[in-house]
Amino acid sequence: xxxxxxxxxxxxxxxxxxxxxxxxxxxxxxxxxxxxxxxxxxxxxxxxxxxxxxxxxxxxxxxxxxxxxxxxxxxxxxxxxxxxxxxxxxxxxxxxxxxxxxxxxxxxxxxxxxxxxxxxxxxxxxxxxxxxxxxxxxxxxxxxxxxxxxxxxxxxxxxxxxxxxxxxxxxxxxxxxxxxxxxxxxxxxxxxxxxxxxxxxxxxxx
Amino acid sequence: xxxxxxxxxxxxxxxxxxxxxxxxxxxxxxxxxxxxxxxxxxxxxxxxxxxxxxxxxxxxxxxxxxxxxxxxxxxxxxxxxxxxxxxxxxxxxxxxxxxxxxxxxxxxxxxxxxxxxxxxxxxxxxxxxxxxxxxxxxxxxxxxxxxxxxxxxxxxxxxxxxxxxxxxxxxxxxxxxxxxxxxxxxxxxxxxxxxxxxxxxxxxxxxxxxxxxxxxxxxxxxxxxxxxxxxxxxxxxxxxxx
Numbered sequence: 001x002x003x004x005x006x007x008x009x010x011x012x013x014x015x016x017x018x019x020x021x022x023x024x025x026x027x028x029x030x031x032x033x034x035x036x037x038x039x040x041x042x043x044x045x046x047x048x049x050x051x052x053x054x055x056x057x058x059x060x061x062x063x064x065x066x067x068x069x070x071x072x073x074x075x076x077x078x079x080x081x082x083x084x085x086x087x088x089x090x091x092x093x094x095x096x097x098x099x100x101x102x103x104x105x106x107x108x109x110x111x112x113x114x115x116x117x118x119x120x121x122x123x124x125x126x127x128x129x130x131x132x133x134x135x136x137x138x139x140x141x142x143x144x145x146x147x148x149x150x151x152x153x154x155x156x157x158x159x160x161x162x163x164x165x166x167x168x169x170x171x172x173x174x175x176x177x178x179x180x181x182x183x184x185x186x187x188x189x190x191x192x193x194x195x196x197x198x199x200x201x202x203x204x205x206x
Numbered sequence: 207x208x209x210x211x212x213x214x215x216x217x218x219x220x221x222x223x224x225x226x227x228x229x230x231x232x233x234x235x236x237x238x239x240x241x242x243x244x245x246x247x248x249x250x251x252x253x254x255x256x257x258x259x260x261x262x263x264x265x266x267x268x269x270x271x272x273x274x275x276x277x278x279x280x281x282x283x284x285x286x287x288x289x290x291x292x293x294x295x296x297x298x299x300x301x302x303x304x305x306x307x308x309x310x311x312x313x314x315x316x317x318x319x320x321x322x323x324x325x326x327x328x329x330x331x332x333x334x335x336x337x338x339x340x341x342x343x344x345x346x347x348x349x350x351x352x353x354x355x356x357x358x359x360x361x362x363x364x365x366x367x368x369x370x371x372x373x374x375x376x377x378x379x380x381x382x383x384x385x386x387x388x389x390x391x392x393x394x395x396x397x398x399x400x401x402x403x404x405x406x407x408x409x410x411x412x413x414x415x416x417x418x419x420x421x422x423x424x425x426x427x428x429x430x431x432x433x434x435x436x437x438x439x440x441x442x443x444x445x446x447x448x
Contacts, residue, residue, distance in 0.1 A: 028315050165435055
């Protein structure tokens with residue numbers, strides 16, 4: 001059984017089981033089936049730049065090269081942040097209770113692009129925390145599933161129906177723009193009718 | 207440079223820049239000399255050396271095992287370890303030959319895996335850009351505090367001006383949305399109810415426009431969502447009710 005995620009809020013601890021929620025679970029999913037002239041199923045492969053070497057699934061690997069083009073093992077490498085400071089590994093969020101002390105504003109939450117969503121089911125009594133979330137509170141904390149170099153931003157919040165979710169993502173690099181500057185490049189309806197339109201949005205059609 | 211053609215609330219349209227705001231790489235790996243290394247993709251084995259090919263050549267797994275014991279049939283010394291740079295994706299058939307004429311089908315499945323629909327695969331055209339009709343100012347507002355509890359925003363793009371006129375245009379939009387403390391639904395089509403497709407063949411998203419200002423600066427963000435913040439049983443109950 002998967003380890004629960006435990007939150008420390010005030011003097012109390014609350015334990016939650018996690019279930020990943022994605023498009024496939026909500027709306028179903030789409031597969032592409034490719035057939036040849038004989039009606040036989042085909043699969044994707046990689047054609048190398050020489051135009052004749054074909055590589056099947058699992059036939060490629062990743063490695064690291066120095067600036068001289070020499071192969072180097074990962075164990076010999078040091079992870080650093082953009083300013084060159086050595087990064088220290090963080091432990092998994094499941095290793096110890098996660099302290100809920102930092103509340104995020106709605107604008108801060110909106111600045112984050114979410115990568116994963118989990119439905120949380122309380123294991124035992126979690127009433128006070130759930131009530132706080134239903135009021136609209138969003139807690140923010142550093143989250144790492146299995147530990148690593150760079151934790152994600154985790155947000156604990158409740159949806160309109162009071163279900164508790166963990167949203168995991170990374171803050172986006174959004175800047176205010178002035179007349180002289182452009183952004184940093186990384187590469188008439190009635191209110192009632194508006195509400196109806198919003199509710200009528202069909203996410204499964206995409 | 208990506209662009210977006212968009213109307214403001216006064217019915218004036220303009221083409222402006224649409225920029226990625228994804229977080230840049232934050233972890234770099236250095237070699238013992240303090241120089242940054244780069245990732246490389248290499249060939250491990252080709253189609254002629256994978257397990258299916260070896261079973262075909264040697265009869266069964268026992269035969270493959272004996273061949274590996276006696277020689278190295280799983281390694282092609284000419285290609286193993288070669289760097290891969292500009293590759294292409296191809297389809298191969300059951301006899302591992304490249305297929306030049308393939309029929310592509312989309313199979314739509316329900317959450318339980320059962321088939322809902324089967325249709326020839328189509329590639330949706332982009333409906334956001336300088337060469338497509340402007341996206342309308344829908345006027346459909348969703349308060350921010352409701353939106354964050356209803357939708358999952360998986361990607362963001364920033365609208366940016368290209369000259370003084372479009373600075374005024376976008377600043378005005380940001381100011382208007384900020385005053386309403388709401389996100390505005392931004393969709394394609396005459397009723398603004400179609401999902402946005404940023405590039406031909408790319409995923410489609412619901413778009414939500416958010417504006418903020420600070421002095422004479424602004425930020426106008428297009429939040430993209432393809433998921434609602436709801437439990438699977440809530441979705442199932444909604445579908446059953448329909």
